[in-house]
Amino acid sequence: MTAPATPAPPTAATAPVFVTSRCAGCGACLLTCPVHAIRPLGGTLLVRADLCTGCLECVEVCPVDAVEETPVRDPQEPS
Numbered sequence: 001m002t003a004p005a006t007p008a009p010p011t012a013a014t015a016p017v018f019v020t021s022r023c024a025g026c027g028a029c030l031l032t033c034p035v036h037a038i039r040p041l042g043g044t045l046l047v048r049a050d051l052c053t054g055c056l057e058c059v060e061v062c063p064v065d066a067v068e069e070t071p072v073r074d075p076q077e078p079s
């Protein structure tokens with residue numbers, strides 16, 4: 001009998017939302033986020049996956065639709 005396969009380790013957490021290149025830098029999402037999960041990083045905005053609750057308030061407030069929901073990948077699908 002062979003040993004059961006070891007489950008793959010979890011990959012890096014992905015935040016429920018991300019900021020696209022359409023960002024105009026108005027700062028509305030940073031001010032709106034209730035948990036301060038959106039941070040400036042190297043001229044762009046990074047959403048902290050460890051803080052983001054997925055409330056989508058940043059998506060609602062962005063005037064240029066630059067914040068998008070991160071697609072959820074089906075773990076059953078081949079990569």
Ligand code: SF4
Pocket residue numbers: 019022023024025026027028029030045061062063064065066067
């Ligand atoms: S609200 Fe939209 S345009 Fe404004 S800083 Fe955030 S992502 Fe950029």
Ligand code: SF4
Pocket residue numbers: 016017032033034035036037038047051052053054055056057058059
């Ligand atoms: S979804 Fe909510 S918690 Fe996550 S970055 Fe946007 S405003 Fe913040």
